[in-house]
Amino acid sequence: MARIKPQALLIQSKTQKRPARIGVATILFCCLIVLLMLSSLIATYRHWSLRSRDQIGTGLSNFEQVDDIVDSKKYDLPGYAVLNTSKGYITIELLKDDSPETVDKFLDLCQKGHFKGMPFHHVIKDYVILGGHSQDLGGIEDWTSKRKLHRRLPISPKHEAFTIGTTKIKEDGKAFQLFITTAPIPDLNEKLTVFGRVVKGEDVVQEIEEVDTDKHYRPTSPEGIINVTLQQEI
Numbered sequence: 001m002a003r004i005k006p007q008a009l010l011i012q013s014k015t016q017k018r019p020a021r022i023g024v025a026t027i028l029f030c031c032l033i034v035l036l037m038l039s040s041l042i043a044t045y046r047h048w049s050l051r052s053r054d055q056i057g058t059g060l061s062n063f064e065q066v067d068d069i070v071d072s073k074k075y076d077l078p079g080y081a082v083l084n085t086s087k088g089y090i091t092i093e094l095l096k097d098d099s100p101e102t103v104d105k106f107l108d109l110c111q112k113g114h115f116k117g118m119p120f121h122h123v124i125k126d127y128v129i130l131g132g133h134s135q136d137l138g139g140i141e142d143w144t145s146k147r148k149l150h151r152r153l154p155i156s157p158k159h160e161a162f163t164i165g166t167t168k169i170k171e172d173g174k175a176f177q178l179f180i181t182t183a184p185i186p187d188l189n190e191k192l193t194v195f196g197r198v199v200k201g202e203d204v205v206q207e208i209e210e211v212d213t214d215k216h217y218r219p220t221s222p223e224g225i226i227n228v229t230l231q232q233e234i
Contacts, residue, residue, distance in 0.1 A: 077107060078230035081196070083115075086223050087208050090180075090201035091234055092164050099195040102166060106195060109176055110228045118178070119224035122217045125209050127185065131225060132177035160184045162202055165192035178225075182209045200234065 083090040094103050109115065114133075122130040165179045168191060179192055182205060198205060212220045 077103070078232055080199075080231045080234050081106070081110065082229045082231060083201075084226040084229065085120075085204060085208065086226065088201060088204040090204050091199050092196040093199045094196050095194065099193055102193050102195040105176070106166075107230065110230055114176065115178070115225050115228045117224065117226070119222065120208060120219060123209055123211055123213050123219055123223070124217050126183045128182060129180040129205070129208055130177065131180075132175070134175045134177070162198035162205060163194045164196035164198065165194040167191065168193050180205055180208075182206070 077094075077096060079094055079096065081092045081094060083092065094106070096103050118131050118133060120129050120131045122128075124130075161181055161183050163181050165181070166177055167179075180198070208223060211223055214220060
């Protein structure tokens, strides 16, 4: 058996331990793959980011459209009601912004004919005209006794003369009462919700409050609302 010289063994050992060389082409190819992957990730991120923004923008736009529809519906409602009374016409501006729920209730009852033939069952001079199909006011004596005190109380702009209101107590449509103030009445702040004001026909209101009444403030001759006409403008 031939002996291998030590120098040959050393050269063979160095040859086995030397790592394989990676070519320049391989390195460039790997770098290209990495760049393509990064570009793909960046493009995907940008796509989903823009899509999310579009969805958020669309959602906000939808909300704005809903708000616009609600506002347009509110302002498409009639803004005025004309009461044809036994003494003449009274035009009321409806306060849709201040009392939207009460105005909606009033408009609904108008369309159902609730106020047609409604009597003014109590007329208290320099105080209030009360109308309704129900005459149960929860103690008219208490109202009339407060009439003597109202001149000494601070005036609320909500309850000046010639405002239209109804009771704050939740009632069914059948018991919906109308109150037309004929003087500033601050003590009604906790009793009434004002939803309108007289803009034409103040002289008719004053004529109604001048009618003869009995000792319980009930008109001695029939007085009331003949019908109600709704208008967008006057």
